[in-house]
Amino acid sequence: MNNPIKIAVDAMGGEDSPNKVLKGIEIHNTTTQNIIYNIFGNKNSINPIIQKLNIPKNIFNIIHTENYIKDEDSPLTAAKKGKDTSMWMSIESLKNNNSDAIISAGNTGALFVIAKLNLKMIDKIEKPALSALWPNKNGMNVVLDLGANIECNEKNLVDFSLMGSALHKSLFDEEDAKVAILNIGSEETKGNNVIKNTYQILNENKNSLFQFKGYVEGNQIMDGNVNVIVTDGFTGNIALKTAEGTANFISSELKYALNSTWIGKISALLNIKNLKKFKKKLDPRLYNGAILLGLDKPVIKSHGSTDEVGFANSLQVCEKIIKSNLIGKIKKNII
Amino acid sequence: MNNPIKIAVDAMGGEDSPNKVLKGIEIHNTTTQNIIYNIFGNKNSINPIIQKLNIPKNIFNIIHTENYIKDEDSPLTAAKKGKDTSMWMSIESLKNNNSDAIISAGNTGALFVIAKLNLKMIDKIEKPALSALWPNKNGMNVVLDLGANIECNEKNLVDFSLMGSALHKSLFDEEDAKVAILNIGSEETKGNNVIKNTYQILNENKNSLFQFKGYVEGNQIMDGNVNVIVTDGFTGNIALKTAEGTANFISSELKYALNSTWIGKISALLNIKNLKKFKKKLDPRLYNGAILLGLDKPVIKSHGSTDEVGFANSLQVCEKIIKSNLIGKIKKNII
Numbered sequence: 001m002n003n004p005i006k007i008a009v010d011a012m013g014g015e016d017s018p019n020k021v022l023k024g025i026e027i028h029n030t031t032t033q034n035i036i037y038n039i040f041g042n043k044n045s046i047n048p049i050i051q052k053l054n055i056p057k058n059i060f061n062i063i064h065t066e067n068y069i070k071d072e073d074s075p076l077t078a079a080k081k082g083k084d085t086s087m088w089m090s091i092e093s094l095k096n097n098n099s100d101a102i103i104s105a106g107n108t109g110a111l112f113v114i115a116k117l118n119l120k121m122i123d124k125i126e127k128p129a130l131s132a133l134w135p136n137k138n139g140m141n142v143v144l145d146l147g148a149n150i151e152c153n154e155k156n157l158v159d160f161s162l163m164g165s166a167l168h169k170s171l172f173d174e175e176d177a178k179v180a181i182l183n184i185g186s187e188e189t190k191g192n193n194v195i196k197n198t199y200q201i202l203n204e205n206k207n208s209l210f211q212f213k214g215y216v217e218g219n220q221i222m223d224g225n226v227n228v229i230v231t232d233g234f235t236g237n238i239a240l241k242t243a244e245g246t247a248n249f250i251s252s253e254l255k256y257a258l259n260s261t262w263i264g265k266i267s268a269l270l271n272i273k274n275l276k277k278f279k280k281k282l283d284p285r286l287y288n289g290a291i292l293l294g295l296d297k298p299v300i301k302s303h304g305s306t307d308e309v310g311f312a313n314s315l316q317v318c319e320k321i322i323k324s325n326l327i328g329k330i331k332k333n334i335i
Numbered sequence: 336m337n338n339p340i341k342i343a344v345d346a347m348g349g350e351d352s353p354n355k356v357l358k359g360i361e362i363h364n365t366t367t368q369n370i371i372y373n374i375f376g377n378k379n380s381i382n383p384i385i386q387k388l389n390i391p392k393n394i395f396n397i398i399h400t401e402n403y404i405k406d407e408d409s410p411l412t413a414a415k416k417g418k419d420t421s422m423w424m425s426i427e428s429l430k431n432n433n434s435d436a437i438i439s440a441g442n443t444g445a446l447f448v449i450a451k452l453n454l455k456m457i458d459k460i461e462k463p464a465l466s467a468l469w470p471n472k473n474g475m476n477v478v479l480d481l482g483a484n485i486e487c488n489e490k491n492l493v494d495f496s497l498m499g500s501a502l503h504k505s506l507f508d509e510e511d512a513k514v515a516i517l518n519i520g521s522e523e524t525k526g527n528n529v530i531k532n533t534y535q536i537l538n539e540n541k542n543s544l545f546q547f548k549g550y551v552e553g554n555q556i557m558d559g560n561v562n563v564i565v566t567d568g569f570t571g572n573i574a575l576k577t578a579e580g581t582a583n584f585i586s587s588e589l590k591y592a593l594n595s596t597w598i599g600k601i602s603a604l605l606n607i608k609n610l611k612k613f614k615k616k617l618d619p620r621l622y623n624g625a626i627l628l629g630l631d632k633p634v635i636k637s638h639g640s641t642d643e644v645g646f647a648n649s650l651q652v653c654e655k656i657i658k659s660n661l662i663g664k665i666k667k668n669i670i
Contacts, residue, residue: 218576
C-alpha cells in the first residue's frame with residue numbers, strides 16, 4: 001500500500017465551523033481510503049462533534065490551538081495574529097512536510113497572505129492565481145485569476161494558462177485542456193495590449209499540456225468549447241460574481257413564478273423530480289472552493305458559506321490534486 | 336398640439352430587416368401619438384411590407400437609398416462606404432435637425448464611428464459611452480460603459496455616472512438614480528487607482544441628479560439597491576455578456592430538466608402560465624438595445640437579433656429620451 005495522503009484541515013474558518021468541516025471529513029472518508037486528516041483547531045469544540053461522527057480514530061490527528069482567524073480580520077491583522085492560529089499552523093504543516101495539501105473554509109485574504117509568507121513560489125512563476133471551477137455545457141471550466149492580482153502582464157497570463165491547464169488535467173484527466181483568454185471580441189485586434197501580447201505568445205508556443213483556442217467572450221464561457229479561461233483578477237472576479245448574481249436572480253424569480261398561484265404550487269410538486277435534477281446540476285456545492293495556484297504546495301479554499309457536502313467536495317479536489325501531482329505537472333511545463 | 340417628435344429609423348440593419356423594423360414601428364405607433372418616423376432604406380424592400388401594415392401614411396417618410404452597411408463590415412469599411420448608406424443618412428438627419436433621435440439595429444461599431452464623425456460631443460464630455468438596461472429585483476439598472484472605451488480614467492467614469500443617471504431619470508422618472516462603481520469588493524481600499532480616485536470624486540461632489548452609493552460587486556448588480564452601474568468598457572462588456580451567457584445556460588438546463596420525462600412534460604404544461612410569467616419578466620426584448628451617451632443627439636442601438644417587439648421597445652426608449660430631454664439633463668449636470 002502506498003503512503004497515505006495527508007491533508008491539513010483548518011477546522012475553524014467559515015460559517016458553522018468546525019461542525020461542517022468535520023461532517024465534510026466524514027462524508028469524504030466514505031468515498032476514499034488511505035487519507036490522513038490533520039485537523040487544526042480547538043479540541044474543545046472539535047472533540048464533542050467528532051466523537052459522534054463515523055470517522056475511524058486512526059485516520060485523523062487533532063492539533064490543538066485556541067487562536068484562530070476571524071472572517072472579518074484584514075489580511076494584515078490575520079498575519080499579525082501569528083503562528084498559533086489554526087490557519088497558520090495548518091499551512092506550516094505543509095512547509096514541514098507533515099501534510100501534502102491544506103484546506104480552509106476561512107478568510108480568503110488571510111489564507112492568501114499566510115500561504116505566501118510560509119510557502120515558496122514555484123520557480124519562474126511570478127504571481128499566484130486564485131482559480132475556481134465553473135460549469136459549462138459539456139463539463140467543467142477552470143477559470144483564473146479570480147481576484148488575487150488586480151493587474152496582470154502577459155507573462156502572468158501565460159503562467160495562468162499553464163497552471164489552469166495543469167489543474168484541469170489533474171481534475172478531469174480524460175479531457176484535453178483547451179485554453180482561451182477572456183476578451184470583448186473574438187477578432188485578433190480586440191482587447192488591450194496585454195491581452196493581444198498574450199495571444200501572440202500562446203499562439204506561437206505550442207505545448208503538449210493544452211490547446212490554445214484564442215479569445216472567448218463572456219457569453220461563451222459556458223458553451224463548453226473551451227475549458228480553461230484565463231483573465232486578470234479584476235475581470236475574473238467581476239465575471240464570476242456576475243454569473244453568481246445572475247443565477248441567484250433567475251432562481252429566485254423562478255421560485256416566485258412557480259409558487260405564485262395554487263396551480264403553480266401543485267404542478268411544481270409534480271415537477272419536483274425534474275427540478276431537483278436541474279438544481280443538482282447547478283448546485284454550487286459541486287463547484288465549491290478555489291485553488292491557489294503558483295505556490296509549491298496545494299492550497300485549497302472552500303467557500304465560507306458552503307455546508308458539509310460542499311466541504312467534502314473540496315476535500316475531493318485536494319485528494320485529486322495530490323494524487324495527480326498537480327505541482328509536478330506545472331513545474332514540468334513552465335514556458 | 337406640440338410639434339411632433341421625429342425619429343430617424345435606419346431600416347436596413349440587423350437580422351430580418353426591414354421587416355422587423357417596420358413591424359416594430361406599427362407596434363410602437365399603437366402605444367403613442369404625434370411621432371413622425373423618418374425611415375431610411377431601400378424603398379423596393381420597404382414599400383411592399385409597409386403597405387400591408389397598419390401605419391397611417393401621414394406619420395412616416397421613406398428616404399430612399401440602395402446602399403447600406405452590412406453586419407460584417409468593419410467600422411472603417413462602413414465609414415468608407417460613405418454618405419449614401421441608410422445608416423449615415425439617418426444620422427445626418429439629426430445633424431440637419433430633421434430628426435430628434437436615431438435608431439438602428441445594424442452594425443454597432445459602424446453606428447458608433449459614423450455617429451462620432453457626424454455629431455458633436457456634449458461640451459466637457461471626453462468619451463461617449465455605450466449604456467444598456469439590465470433588470471434588478473426592484474426595477475431596472477442602467478449599466479455603462481459596455482464596450483465603447485476599453486480604458487477609462489476617473490474623469491470618464493465620473494461623466495458616465497452623470498450620463499447614466501440622466502438616462503435613468505429620463506426612462507424611470509419616479510425613481511431616484513443611485514450610482515455605484517463596479518468593483519471587486521465593497522471596502523474603500525479595493526480596486527485599482529482609477530476606481531479609487533473616482534470614488535473620492537463622487538463622494539466629495541454631491542449633486543441633485545443622483546445619490547452615490549459607493550462600490551457594488553458583480554453578484555450585487557441585480558439586488559436593486561443601486562440602479563446606475565458605472566464601469567470601464569472592458570469590464571462592462573465582460574459582465575453583461577457573462578450575465579447573458581449564464582441566463583442562457585440556466586434556461587437551456589431548465590428546459591432540458593422540464594422536458595426530460597413524460598411527467599415532466601405534463602407538469603410543464605400545467606405550469607405553462609407561471610413559466611410564461613417568469614419568461615416575460617426575463618424577456619431580453621424588454622431590455623433591448625443600447626444607448627450611446629455623450630453625443631449631443633440621442634443615438635439608440637437596437638439588438639441586431641431582436642424581433643419587432645424588441646424593436647418597438649427601443650422606439651419607446653427613443654421617445655422617452657426625447658420627451659424627457661435627456662441631452663439637456665446631461666448638459667445641466669456636468670461636473
